[in-house]
Amino acid sequence: MKDKLEKEKEAAQPRALPPKQTVTLTINGTERQLELEPWVSLLDMLREQLHLTGTKVGCNHGQCGACTILLDGKRINSCLTLAVMHDGAEITTIEGLAKDGELHPVQQGFIVHDAFQCGYCTPGQICSVVGLVSEGKARTLDDIRDLMSGNICRCGAYNNIVKVVQEELERSKAQ
C-alpha cells in the first residue's frame, strides 16, 4: 500500500502515456494497419481516426446500442471495448453493409417500413438486426422485442423496426 503522500505526489504528475501499438483489422473488407494508443475504444477508432461516422455514439457506456457494429459477425457495443484488444478481427460497420451500391435487405427494410425518424440510432439498429438474425435465437415476437432492447430509439420507431426483423427472419429462413 502506498501512503497518502506518495499517492498525492504521483497524482501531481500526469502519468506518462503508454506508447502506441500496431493493430491489424479488416474493416468492411479492407485490411488496415493502425497505430493506436491502448486507450482508444473501438468506437472512437472508427469515428475519430477512420472517420467512419456511420457508427454513432449515444452514451459511451454500453447503455444505448447506438455504437453497435459487427465484430467477427457478432453484434457488439463498440464503445465498450478497446481497439487494441482486437488485433486480427474482422469488423463490419454500417458503411460496409451495402454491396456495390445495393443496399442490404435490412437497410432497404428500414426505408420501406420507416423504421427510423432522426436516424441517429439507425446504423446501430441495423447492425443489431443483422447480428440478431445470424444468432438464430429470435423465434417469437417477444424474443425479437427482448433481443432488440439493447438498442434504444428515442424517436420510438420500435414497431417498424420489429417489422423489418420479422421480414428479415423470414427471408433468412427461405434461403
Next chain:
Amino acid sequence: MSTNQIGKPTNRVDGRAKVTGEAKYAAEFHVPDLAHGVVVNSAIAKGKIKKIDTSKAMAVEGVFKVITHENRKDYACYDKDFKDMDAPPGSPFRPLYNGNILFNMQPVALVVAETLELARYAATLVEVAYEEEAHETDFEANRGEAYVPEKYNSTTPPKPWGNPEEALAKADVKVEVEYAHPTEHHNPMEMHATVAVWEENGKLTVYDKIQGVENTLQYITSSFGLPKEKVHVLSPFVGGAFGSGLRPQYQSFLAVLAALELKRPVRVMLTRPQMFSFGHRPRTTQRFALGASKDGKLEALIQDVFAETSTFEDYSEDVVIWPGLLYKCDNMKFSHKLVALDEYTPLDMRAPGGTTGIFALESAVDELAYKLGMDPLVFRLKNYTDKDQNNDLPFSSKELRACYIQGAEKFGWEQRSKEPRSMRNGHQLVGWGVAHGAWEAQQAKASAKAVLTTDGKLTISSATADIGTGTYTVMTQIAAETLGLPLEDVTFKLGDTSLPFAPLEGGSKTVSTVGSAVKKVCEKIGEKLLRLAQQQANSPLKDAELKDVTFTDGRLHLKSDTAKAVSFKEIMQLGQREQLEEEVSSKPSEEQKKFARFAHSVAFVEVKVDEDLGAIQVSRIVTAIAGGRIINPKTAKSQIMGAAVWGIGVALEEESVMDNNYGRFMNHDLEKYHVPVNADVHDIDVIFVEEQDTIVNALGAKGLGEIGIVSIAPAIVNAVFHATGKRIRHLPIKLDKLL
C-alpha cells in the same frame, strides 16, 4: 402520374443517407487540425469557485488550453446579448462568465486537446475548489415561495369565468385532488455537439445540433460581437431533439469560444451525464377541483399549478389552457405559479405543458366519471366544447368526435366492463382507459427560395430543420405536387443560414409554416412559367390565366384541354432562360386570429398488470388523430407512434431524480434514467380522421409532432386504475406504487 404527391405514404427522401451512415450529424464534420474540447462541470449547485487549478491538465502533452472564467477571452456581458430566440424572461446563463455557480453541473472549464482521449483524461485533472452556499433544489419544500411571474413565457393563464367556487360548493359530485409528475430530460440519442471551424480570414463555420440554425447564428454573433456575414451555421441532420435543441446549448458557445481563442477548429460533444445539465421538462404539482351535477354535467373546474424554474429565468409553459379547450363548463378558474430553484432553466420538451397539464386534467376527469358511475367516454361527449372558452373563439376545425367514434370502434371500447379490477387474463389484471387531448396548430413567418433549371430540376430551400420529423420529405412532396414534378426532380435544402429565414422547428408548426412558404414559392415559379410561355408568339396558353392551367409531369397545360401543353424545358429554352428563381415570405392570414386552431387526439389504452409483481405492460394503444390534411401518412404515422412511445415513458418510466443533498440529478445516464425500449412497446394503432381546415394554412395541415403524446399518459394512468382499482396521482407509475 407525378402529381398528387400530397397524401402519399412516400418513403423518406433522406432514408438512404440515414441507413448507410452517410447522413452527417453535428459532431461528424471532420476538418484538418480539429481539436477536441471536453467540458468540466461544477460539483456543487450554488456558490463560488475559489480556485481553479489547471496546471496538471496543462502539463499533459497534447493539451492546447484549459479555458476557464479566469483566462477566457472577452465577450459580451449584457443579458440581451445572450438572449436567444427561445429565451424565457430573465437573465440567460453565460458559460464561463464568472466564478459564480448557479446550478450543479454548470460548465466551469473546457479542456481542449489534440485527441478526444487526451481531452477526456486532462479534464479529470482540472481541480476546482468551491466556496459552497446552501442551495435550494427541493421543489416541495419551496412551494411556499411560489410566485406569479412578472411575465409568462407561455400564454398568460386564462381569466376565470363564471363563479367556480360557488358552483363547486353546489355540485352534486366533487373531486378535489393533487397530481404530480417529475422532472424529465429529453435525451435525444445524439448528444449535443458543435464543431466550430475557424478560418484564416476570420470566418467561422459552425456545425451545430440545433432546431433552427438562425438561433445559433443570432446567439453566437450577439454574444461574441461578430458580424453576421462572418458566421455560417449548418445543421443538415439532427439526431433527435424534442425541444433540447431549441436553445443553443453551452457546448455550442464553448466550441466557438475555443475556436476563436485557439484560432483552429474545435469540437465539443457533451457526454450523456452532461445531457442532464441543461433544460428539462419542469416538474409540476397540480391541484384540481372538479364539480359535476348528478347527470354528469361539468359545473366547476379549478386548476392550480406549481412548476419549477431556475433562479435566473422565469420559464413557464401552457399547463392551464387545456380545460377551457377540452370541456364545456360555465365556471372555470386557473393559477400558475413558479418555484425558483438552484438548477438550470427548464426547457420545452415534446408538447410542453400539454403533456403535463393534460395528464392531470384527464386523470381528474376520469376520477369524476367513476364517481358519477359514468362511462368516461360518455362523460367527455356530454361535456364536449365547440369553442375555445379561454378566448371565446370557435375552432377552425375540430373532428374530435370522429376520433372518439373511430377510436372506440377499433379498440372495442363497447365491450369494456365497468368496474375496476373486473377484467383479467390469468394472473394479470387487465384495464382499459381513455383520454383525449389537443395541441396548437400554429403558423409563423418563413421564407423559401426556389430555383428551376432547364433540366427540369427544382431546388427549394429554407433554413428550417429536420429533427426526424420528416421535413426533407414533406417539403419535397409539397413542392413536387405544386409544380407537378416527380419527387426525384425536387431537392429540398435546410439547416443552413445562407438559406432564406425560417423559425425554430418546434411547436408542431413546421409543415404549416415552412410548407406554406414552399407552396407559395412554387406557385410563383408556376406563374413565371406561364408568363414566359405566353411571351411566345403562338403559345397554346396565350390567353390562359393561372387558374386555367395545371402542372403535370414537368409540363404546363390547360385544364380544359390537356393537349394544349408546353414542357418547362421548352418554355425556358424558348424564353432563353437558364433558370427561374423566386424567393418569397409567407405569414399567417389575418383570418386565423378569429379562430382557435388546434389538433385533437384521443387514446384508448389497454394495460396488463401482474397482480403479484405490479409490473405493467401497455399491451394495446389505439390513438385517433384529427390533424387536418396529412401530407405523408407514412411519416405521420411514425411520428404519432413515436409520440405514443413517449407517452409510455411519461406514464411509467421517466423521472430525473434530484438528490437534494447535492442539488444534482443523480440518475443522469441511460442506465438509470429509463426510456422505453423495444420490449416496453406493443400494439400501437394510429387512425387519422378526415379533417378539412381552410383556416390553419394554405395546406390545411396541422403539425403532428406533439399531438400524439398528450393523451397517452393519462389513458395509461386511467387504464391502470381500471385494472387495479388504484389511482396513482404521481408519475411515473413504477411497480412499487402498485404493491
